[in-house]
Amino acid sequence: MLLIGxxxxxxxxxxxxxxxxxxxxxxxxxxxxxxxxxxxxxxQKLEHASGEAERFYRRLPTPALIGMESTGNCQWFVDLVGALDHQLWIGDAAKIRATDVRQQKHDRRDAALILKLLLEGRFPRIWVPSGEEKDLRQLLIHRYKLVRIRAQVKNELQHLAMNQGGDPEAEVVEQSGRKGAPRATAAGVGEPAARRPVQVKRDVGRADCPTRSSRGGVC
Structure with a gap:
């Protein structure tokens, strides 16, 4: 084990x-x-599936400071540590590795190295977003994708209108007296061609609805 201050x-x-x-x-x-x-x-080596790791942290008598390298697939552990009021510091993996003169990974020595850096005040801590910030970021990414889909569908709708000689800013399809029955605005347009603008408009509606919902609206 590494010498610990x-x-x-x-x-x-x-x-x-x-x-x-x-x-x-x-x-x-x-x-x-x-x-x-x-x-x-x-x-100690702690297994996750058996619940050994969770029991270990729950048994700690006082709030602990835990340091670990930045890694993925650990959200459950982050949530557990937070729920138990322990502090979790995430460190820059490359900088942690650079402090090891032997430059050879070994699980027991790696854990001891992280502890040594924590005790000596040299742990290269990095900022990690909170759970709420992560959720907000995912929501913004989802909304951005929906906006792109909406723009693509509307562009196709305008292209269909122009291809039929109509006004791209106007409605391509009007509703006939029978609810939901489409009719083409240009003479000689077959039934499949008449149905296509309707489908495109429905796609626009589907894209509009989640976009409004992501802004806090009701679909």
């Missing part, structure tokens, strides 16, 4: 805190920890 090197902290270096993998994690008051240390 004493708790005084960590800087300002609670009177008693458990600091944990976590080498996270999708199905398990290797942890290395120190209790800052007593200097007691330990390490």
């Amino acid at each position: 004493g708790p005084k090197q960590f800087g300002r902290k609670e009177p008693s805190m458990i600091v944990i270096g976590c080498d996270y993998h999708p199905s398990w994690q290797q942890v290395c920890w120190m209790e800052t008051t007593t200097g007691e240390t330990g390490e």
Whole structure:
């Protein structure tokens, strides 16, 4: 195990805190920890599917500071740590790796390295958006895609109107006396051609509805 500095090197902290270096993998994690008051240390491999990792963090007597490299497929772990009022710091993986002179990955040593950086105040922490910010970003991406679809469908509708000699800004299809029965605006247009503008208009409506909903409207 790497040589770990004493708790005084960590800087300002609670009177008693458990600091944990976590080498996270999708199905398990290797942890290395120190209790800052007593200097007691330990390490353990925790499986995820069996619930071993969750039980470990729930048993911690005081709120812990946990450090781990930036990685994917860990949202459940982020939520768990937050629900238990522990602090989770995400670090720049490349910068963490650069501090290891041996440059060879080893799960136990990687967890100890993260702990060492936390205790020495050298952990390269990066900003991570909150759950609400992530949801908002996904909503904006979804709305952007809907707006693009809406624009493409409307362009096709205008093209159909121009192809039939009509006004691209006007309605391409009018409704006849029978509800839902379309008729073409140009003479000689067959039934399939008459149905196509109607389908395009329906596509526009489908794109309009979620777009309005994403702005807080009611579809």
